[in-house]
Amino acid sequence: MTILKAAGLVKRFGAVDVLRGIDLEVQRGERIAILGASGSGKSTLLRCLNFMELPTAGRIELNRRILGSERRDGQRVYRESELTGVRQRVGMVFQQFNLFPHMTAIGNVMEGLRTVRRKSRAEARARAEKELARVGLADKADAYPAHLSGGQKQRVAIARALAMDPELLLFDEPTSALDPELVGEVLNVIRALAEEGRTMLLVTHELGFAYHVATRVIFLSGGTILEDGPPDEVLKNPRQDRTRAFLASHRQFSF
Amino acid sequence: MAAHWDFASVFANTDALLAGLAGTLRLFAICLVLGLGLGLVVGLARYAHNRWLYVPATIFVEFFRNTPVLVQILWFYFALPILLPFEISPLAAASLGISLNSAAFSAEIYRGGIQSIERGQWDGARAIGMRWGQAMRRIILPQALKRMLPALTNRAIEIFKMSTLASAVAYVELLQQGKLIASLNFNPIEAYTAIAVIFFVLLWPLVQFTYLLERRLKRDE
Amino acid sequence: MYRWDFAPVLANASLLAEGLLNTLKVTGVALACGLVLGLALALFRLSPRRWLSWPAGLVIEVFRTTPPLVQLFWFFFALPLIAGIEMTPFLAACVTFSIQSAAFFAEVFRAGIVSVERGQWEAALAIGLTRRQTLGRIVLPQAVKRMIPAFLERAIELMKTTTLVATIAYADLLFEASDIAQKTFRPLETFTVAALIYFAVIYVFSLLGRGLERRLAVSGESTVH
Numbered sequence: 001m002t003i004l005k006a007a008g009l010v011k012r013f014g015a016v017d018v019l020r021g022i023d024l025e026v027q028r029g030e031r032i033a034i035l036g037a038s039g040s041g042k043s044t045l046l047r048c049l050n051f052m053e054l055p056t057a058g059r060i061e062l063n064r065r066i067l068g069s070e071r072r073d074g075q076r077v078y079r080e081s082e083l084t085g086v087r088q089r090v091g092m093v094f095q096q097f098n099l100f101p102h103m104t105a106i107g108n109v110m111e112g113l114r115t116v117r118r119k120s121r122a123e124a125r126a127r128a129e130k131e132l133a134r135v136g137l138a139d140k141a142d143a144y145p146a147h148l149s150g151g152q153k154q155r156v157a158i159a160r161a162l163a164m165d166p167e168l169l170l171f172d173e174p175t176s177a178l179d180p181e182l183v184g185e186v187l188n189v190i191r192a193l194a195e196e197g198r199t200m201l202l203v204t205h206e207l208g209f210a211y212h213v214a215t216r217v218i219f220l221s222g223g224t225i226l227e228d229g230p231p232d233e234v235l236k237n238p239r240q241d242r243t244r245a246f247l248a249s250h251r252q253f254s255f
Numbered sequence: 256m257a258a259h260w261d262f263a264s265v266f267a268n269t270d271a272l273l274a275g276l277a278g279t280l281r282l283f284a285i286c287l288v289l290g291l292g293l294g295l296v297v298g299l300a301r302y303a304h305n306r307w308l309y310v311p312a313t314i315f316v317e318f319f320r321n322t323p324v325l326v327q328i329l330w331f332y333f334a335l336p337i338l339l340p341f342e343i344s345p346l347a348a349a350s351l352g353i354s355l356n357s358a359a360f361s362a363e364i365y366r367g368g369i370q371s372i373e374r375g376q377w378d379g380a381r382a383i384g385m386r387w388g389q390a391m392r393r394i395i396l397p398q399a400l401k402r403m404l405p406a407l408t409n410r411a412i413e414i415f416k417m418s419t420l421a422s423a424v425a426y427v428e429l430l431q432q433g434k435l436i437a438s439l440n441f442n443p444i445e446a447y448t449a450i451a452v453i454f455f456v457l458l459w460p461l462v463q464f465t466y467l468l469e470r471r472l473k474r475d476e
Numbered sequence: 477m478y479r480w481d482f483a484p485v486l487a488n489a490s491l492l493a494e495g496l497l498n499t500l501k502v503t504g505v506a507l508a509c510g511l512v513l514g515l516a517l518a519l520f521r522l523s524p525r526r527w528l529s530w531p532a533g534l535v536i537e538v539f540r541t542t543p544p545l546v547q548l549f550w551f552f553f554a555l556p557l558i559a560g561i562e563m564t565p566f567l568a569a570c571v572t573f574s575i576q577s578a579a580f581f582a583e584v585f586r587a588g589i590v591s592v593e594r595g596q597w598e599a600a601l602a603i604g605l606t607r608r609q610t611l612g613r614i615v616l617p618q619a620v621k622r623m624i625p626a627f628l629e630r631a632i633e634l635m636k637t638t639t640l641v642a643t644i645a646y647a648d649l650l651f652e653a654s655d656i657a658q659k660t661f662r663p664l665e666t667f668t669v670a671a672l673i674y675f676a677v678i679y680v681f682s683l684l685g686r687g688l689e690r691r692l693a694v695s696g697e698s699t700v701h
Contacts, residue, residue: 052598080607088604098599102617112603115613157599164603321632321678323639326650326671333654333663338478416543423643430546443553451542451550458541 001028002064003168003199004049004090009058011044018044020223022058026168026201031194033210033231034203036220037246042203045220046170049201050090051083062086063167088116091166095173097153099145105156106132106141112164131159135189151182155189162193169193169200176205207250211235219243262449264440268432272453275432282418282428285350287411290357297358298365299391312362319359325420328352332424349421353414361410368403369395405468412461416454429453484660485669488652495652496673502566502638502648506573507631513574514581519611521586532582539579545640548572552644565646569638577634584626588619624692628685635678649673 002025009022018041026032036042047053049060051067055076060067067086068078099108106128113124132138135155145153154174161169171190175183187209194200194213204210210217210231217234219227219242227234227243238244300312319327332348343351372395380390422431429450437446485492520532539547552568555561592615600610642651653670657663 050602052601084601084604084606087602092598092602094595094599094602096595098595100596100599100614100618102621111600111613112605115609116604160599160603317679318675321636321682322671322675323636323650323678325639325642326653326667326674329650329654330667330671333657334667335664337664419543419545420640422545430543430549433546433549437553443549444557447546447550447554451538451546454542454546455538459537462537462541 002026003028003062005059005061006049007059007061009045009048009060010056011041011048011053012056018223019048019055022223022225024218024225026199028199029197030199030216031214032201032216032218033214034201034218034220035205035207035210035246040220041223042220043172046092046172046201046203049168050087050092050170051078052092054078062089088112088164089166090168090170091161091164092170092172093154093157093161093174095177097145097150097157097177099153099157099160101145104142104144105137105148105159108145108156109160109163112160116164128159128163131163132156134162134192135159136185149182150178151185154178154186158186158189158193167199169198171200171202171204173203173205205250207235207247219246221246262445264436264442264445268436268440271432271436272429272449274427275429276453278421278426278428278431279415279418282346282349282353282421282426283415285346286353286357286414286418289350289354290414291361291407291410293354293358294361295365297362298369301362301366302369316359316362319355320363322356324352324356324417325423327356328420328424345421345424345426348424349418349426353417353420356417357410357414360413361407364403364406364410365399368399368406371402372398402472405465405472408461408465408468412458412465415458415461419454478664480665481662482665482669484662485656485665488656488660491652491656492649492670492673495647495649496677498566498646499635499638499648499650502569502573502641502646503635505570506577506634506638509570509574510577510581510634511627513578515585517578517582518585518589521582522589535575536579536582539576540583544572544576544637545643547576548640548644565641565644568644569641569646573634573638576637577630580630580633581627584623584630585619587626588623589615591622592618621692625685625689628688632678632682632685635681636674639674 004024004026006022006024009019009024010017011019018039022041022045024045034042034045044053048055051060057076059076067082068076071077099105100111103111106125109128109131110121110124113119113127114121117124119127129138129141132141135158137152137155137159140148140152140156145156148156158174174190175186178186183206187206190200190202191209191213202210202214212231214231217227217229217231218225219234219238219240221242226240227238233239234243235247238247297312297315300308301316303309303312328349328351331351332343332345335348336343369391376394376398377390380394385393418428419430421428422434425431433446433450437443440446517532517536520528521536523529523532548568551572552563552565555568555571556563589611596614596618597610600614601607605613639648639650641648642654645651649670653666657666660666
């Protein structure tokens with residue numbers, strides 16, 4: 001069952017075309033790892049999928065509904081209310097966590113439930129406690145982000161995204177900003193989510209994690225998808241030279 | 256609009272307006288020099304470690320920053336002459352009030368700017384044998400001035416606006432002339448609007464310049 | 477040697493007290509209105525809609541680039557003729573200083589809002605909050621904490637600026653002092669006392685402000701990662 005479909009996605013920043021025509025279909029239950037060098041457009045692609053960036057051209061379909069409407073001159077325009085609706089169904093976890101510093105951990109998780117889903121405080125709190133427990137931070141519910149470690153902050157961010165019952169989860173380099181010894185706790189949470197069968201797109205540099213957890217790996221280069229296939233293929237037997245070079249540079253100092 | 260606008264009578268009084276402008280500019284120049292100049296001295300005194308410099312400077316700054324300028328101007332005009340054997344002119348009273356107030360504010364700007372230059376610069380200067388005064392003059396102040404420029408230009412703009420307070424003691428500056436024109440021609444709308452426009456036209460370039468400075472500073476940091 | 481004699485001044489202490497009260501009244505009204513109006517102006521200024529941001533920008537620029545005394549005179553002498561309304565000194569003062577402080581507060585608000593990093597906006601939008609909800613629940617609460625020192629500075633400035641009302645015969649502390657000075661022929665003692673009263677009141681507020689600033693800096697739970 002196709003949850004998301006992107007066709008001919010183009011994104012231009014000023015004079016630079018960061019995405020040069022992306023076609024992507026995401027089925028329910030798929031876990032897609034997106035790899036690529038910096039500047040390849042992988043973050044931009046992710047951010048287009050929940051409309052943090054508006055595509056310059058191309059179409060995005062969520063659950064078979066094409067988003068936006070076409071203007072007379074062919075340009076696609078999007079209504080803010082429609083985009084807000086999309087973001088309530090597509091969750092995103094950021095590299096820089098972006099927790100709300102003036103709210104406690106549980107406050108952060110509850111925020112969407114209270115303000116967007118309009119649940120009562122008791123209901124929201126109960127659900128938030130469940131999500132925090134799921135990421136292993138039930139005891140930190142009343143702590144402020146400033147008192148949490150990077151790994152803990154990211155786990156709260158994941159709980160915050162999960163509380164909205166997203167159909168699709170987008171992870172934008174979730175562990176890149178973490179100290180190495182904290183990376184594991186976050187990856188473990190993401191793996192647990194994967195085992196539950198959640199649909200997710202994961203931009204990451206953790207190749208080993210991608211190999212074990214993803215059902216599909218995409219390699220982005222110069223704004224287009226260069227390779228797309230199961231992890232065994234793309235990571236162990238890539239077809240393109242550039243993919244090979246990218247993987248080699250990542251393995252330079254592995255032992 | 257009920258009243259019928261009559262700017263002709265305002266323009267007929269161009270002489271009066273020019274006299275006002277001259278008065279405003281004169282007052283501005285005096286207070287700018289005195290205020291920023293004295294401010295530097297007081298600012299350095301505030302930065303000094305010597306008690307005899309630091310304490311009086313602090314009292315000066317605290318007093319003149321926390322008292323309204325108009326009160327000071329009136330004090331200098333009405334109260335001071337009692338203690339002195341001579342009269343204080345409106346210009347003198349306004350100059351004293353505005354300058355001392357500006358000195359107090361700019362002292363803090365100078366102090367902040369000087370303090371923001373890191374220790375390493377002092378060490379470098381002393382290591383080649385400079386005395387405190389030389390280090391301050393040749394190394395610290397030149398660097399600090401660049402950072403202080405936006406705040407100091409802001410002060411200049413404030414001084415220019417404060418010149419209107421001199422009208423309270425009947426000094427001939429723009430607002431005072433505006434009052435005069437309004438009372439002679441019974442056209443307060445046109446008169447005061449004209450004065451407001453004149454000030455806006457005079458100050459706007461300076462305000463834009465300050466924005467430019469602030470942006471440059473942010474970029475360089 | 478001049479012989480100081482504070483007795484006549486102290487005899488009029490009640491007038492001075494009344495004057496002080498009136499000063500605080502105008503300051504209070506202008507502060508409250510200025511904050512509310514200032515926030516509105518700031519939001520208009522930040523709005524992508526030209527017909528909101530442009531006029532707001534104009535109001536802010538005009539009221540920051542013209543002297544407060546000119547504004548006061550305009551509102552007291554010119555506006556009544558244009559609008560055909562009665563204008564008391566108190567009303568003129570409140571209107572003038574509300575808008576004037578609003579113009580300055582607007583810039584403080586704007587700087588504060590802009591200083592909250594994009595990541596906060598993005599995270600809020602990502603869980604489906606609308607822009608308005610994001611502003612109200614996520615961005616403004618963080619911005620306000622950072623703006624408090626600037627607000628206090630502006631508020632203290634306002635306290636000093638309101639002395640201008642004495643020039644349009646509003647019975648504030650300065651006006652009463654001038655009056656008493658004339659009546660008692662003791663300008664030196666009267667104005668000195670007035671200056672000291674002003675200093676005392678404003679200095680106390682200034683110290684309170686600094687104390688508050690320090691408390692906020694220490695509690696620092698709002699340091700953003």
